Amino acid sequence: xxxxxxxxxxxxxxxxxxxxxxxxxxxxxxxxxxxxxxxxxxxxxxxxxxxxxxxxxxxxxxxxxxxxxxxxxxxxxxxxxxxxxxxxxxxxxxxxxxxxxxxxxxxxxxxxxxxx
Amino acid sequence: xxxxxxxxxxxxxxxxxxxxxxxxxxxxxxxxxxxxxxxxxxxxxxxxxxxxxxxxxxxxxxxxxxxxxxxxxxxxxxxxxxxxxxxxxxxxxxxxxxxxxxxxxxxxxxxxxxx
Numbered sequence: 001x002x003x004x005x006x007x008x009x010x011x012x013x014x015x016x017x018x019x020x021x022x023x024x025x026x027x028x029x030x031x032x033x034x035x036x037x038x039x040x041x042x043x044x045x046x047x048x049x050x051x052x053x054x055x056x057x058x059x060x061x062x063x064x065x066x067x068x069x070x071x072x073x074x075x076x077x078x079x080x081x082x083x084x085x086x087x088x089x090x091x092x093x094x095x096x097x098x099x100x101x102x103x104x105x106x107x108x109x110x111x112x113x114x115x116x
Numbered sequence: 117x118x119x120x121x122x123x124x125x126x127x128x129x130x131x132x133x134x135x136x137x138x139x140x141x142x143x144x145x146x147x148x149x150x151x152x153x154x155x156x157x158x159x160x161x162x163x164x165x166x167x168x169x170x171x172x173x174x175x176x177x178x179x180x181x182x183x184x185x186x187x188x189x190x191x192x193x194x195x196x197x198x199x200x201x202x203x204x205x206x207x208x209x210x211x212x213x214x215x216x217x218x219x220x221x222x223x224x225x226x227x228x229x230x231x
Contacts, residue, residue: 042225043122043225044222045222089159
């Protein structure tokens with residue numbers, strides 16, 4: 001079945017540092033890929049998405065590129081802020097029309113802490 | 117994007133009781149889902165809530181323990197039945213308005229503690 005693997009956390013950075021959170025996936029269909037963010041005590045918010053190979057999703061300074069050849073969707077931000085401290089989830093959605101159609105498969109989540 | 121409201125936002129319940137969680141979407145959506153997030157863990161899909169028919173459950177989840185209703189295109193409920201401390205989790209509702217490449221949008225979750 002489909003699966004998503006994220007880099008081990010937690011990740012601790014100083015403000016204005018460069019961020020990379022690795023995400024790789026395994027899927028039999030043609031997945032769409034997503035990054036979600038969960039702030040303390042809240043639900044999940046969509047951060048960005050990409051629906052086909054070589055698409056780049058971006059939002060709030062975060063970027064991720066859908067790399068089919070390496071089955072990856074790494075999250076990057078050039079300069080993190082204290083307010084970016086949260087848990088980040090990589091996820092895929094099977095778009096191929098099978099029994100898993102529309103369902104999200106999540107990675108294990110990566111805790112990011114940014115210090116001033 | 118759809119705005120999703122869940123209630124209650126949190127509850128503390130006694131062992132052996134049941135709790136129903138409500139999920140209201142501000143627009144009609146094609147698919148609604150229920151997830152469980154155990155402490156410090158990722159999300160696990162419980163079931164897909166189907167409008168006008170029985171929910172589709174994932175492996176490890178059964179209707180007797182987690183009955184789900186979806187009477188229309190904007191509302192769903194999840195009941196956690198005969199609760200035990202192992203059911204202490206965050207329960208999240210999500211919805212999507214389109215095809216598999218459309219994102220799911222989430223409510224803020226229900227934080228459930230069982231004593």
